Amino acid sequence: MIEVRGLGKSYIGQDGGVVQALQDVDLTVADNEFLTVLGPSGCGKTTLLKAIAGLIPWNEGDIFIDGSPVRGPGPERSMVFQNFALLPWATVLENVAFGLQMRGVGKTERIERARALIETVGLGEFETKRPGELSGGMQQRVGIARALAVQPSVLLMDEPFGAVDEQTRRLLQEELLSIWEEHRLTVVFITHSMEEAVLLGDRVVLMSARPGRISEIVPVPLTRPRSSDVGALERSGKYVEITAYLWDRLRDMHEERRPAKAGR
Numbered sequence: 422m423i424e425v426r427g428l429g430k431s432y433i434g435q436d437g438g439v440v441q442a443l444q445d446v447d448l449t450v451a452d453n454e455f456l457t458v459l460g461p462s463g464c465g466k467t468t469l470l471k472a473i474a475g476l477i478p479w480n481e482g483d484i485f486i487d488g489s490p491v492r493g494p495g496p497e498r499s500m501v502f503q504n505f506a507l508l509p510w511a512t513v514l515e516n517v518a519f520g521l522q523m524r525g526v527g528k529t530e531r532i533e534r535a536r537a538l539i540e541t542v543g544l545g546e547f548e549t550k551r552p553g554e555l556s557g558g559m560q561q562r563v564g565i566a567r568a569l570a571v572q573p574s575v576l577l578m579d580e581p582f583g584a585v586d587e588q589t590r591r592l593l594q595e596e597l598l599s600i601w602e603e604h605r606l607t608v609v610f611i612t613h614s615m616e617e618a619v620l621l622g623d624r625v626v627l628m629s630a631r632p633g634r635i636s637e638i639v640p641v642p643l644t645r646p647r648s649s650d651v652g653a654l655e656r657s658g659k660y661v662e663i664t665a666y667l668w669d670r671l672r673d674m675h676e677e678r679r680p681a682k683a684g685r
């Protein structure tokens with residue numbers, strides 16, 4: 422379980438001013454939950470994820486993973502980044518096995534575990550290729566396999582499918598759903614897409630901007646498993662209703678931030 426309590430984070434901007442990125446954020450993510458996070462650009466989504474990952478310090482509040490306070494990165498948490506963040510000089514196999522090497526796992530086991538995950542994400546024929554020889558979607562599959570290789574209980578995903586084309590995105594969503602259905606991980610997934618947030622999530626966290634706060638948490642009562650027929654799901658009335666609701670809420674947030682028009 423992830424518990425975020427009263428989290429506040431500010432940055433010092435280039436001009437020396439203080440940017441309050443997060444304020445009073447309270448959030449509980451249950452074991453094996455798939456939580457998606459949606460909100461306007463700059464509302465602190467990445468900051469929240471990096472704090473949970475233990476990659477940045479914060480000013481107020483606490484974060485606990487299974488009751489233990491977060492003081493830095495830990496073996497139970499893995500992160501997947503939008504820009505893949507692969508080692509450019511290393512092969513697919515080496516990239517996926519890298520985290521295991523860092524954790525002192527022996528070579529034979531490393532290769533065995535990495536190969537199994539490379540198969541899972543459908544890249545069996547590409548294990549000797551380097552990232553530069555792969556498409557964006559393939560690189561992100563490597564990123565996912567690498568994150569899963571260390572057998573985390575928590576997967577933190579920062580807009581992982583934001584840099585790939587629409588068709589690849591759809592395939593990656595289906596793959597991620599089936600991986601999650603099999604491995605039952607706790608996932609926190611940031612996205613700019615309302616459709617993606619609803620398709621994947623058990624609940625959608627809506628954040629509002631400046632300072633970033635949780636505006637609302639919207640449950641997604643769509644049946645699982647969802648990986649088998651994503652198309653049918655998207656045509657269901659409930660799916661359409663929830664995405665329309667999220668869009669209304671996001672539009673309200675944009676309207677609130679827009680300067681009032683003259684004469685109104």
Ligand SMILES: Nc1ncnc2c1ncn2[C@@H]1O[C@H](COP(=O)(O)OP(=O)(O)OP(=O)(O)O)[C@@H](O)[C@H]1O
Pocket residue numbers: 432433434435440441442460461462463464465466467468469
């Ligand atoms: N290292 C930093 N130094 C100064 N300000 C920062 C830094 N990182 C983020 N910020 C600011 O903090 C706020 C939140 O940033 P963050 O990247 O968490 O938002 P986000 O919701 O993930 O944005 P986006 O959706 O555009 O990726 C923004 O105003 C951003 O400019």
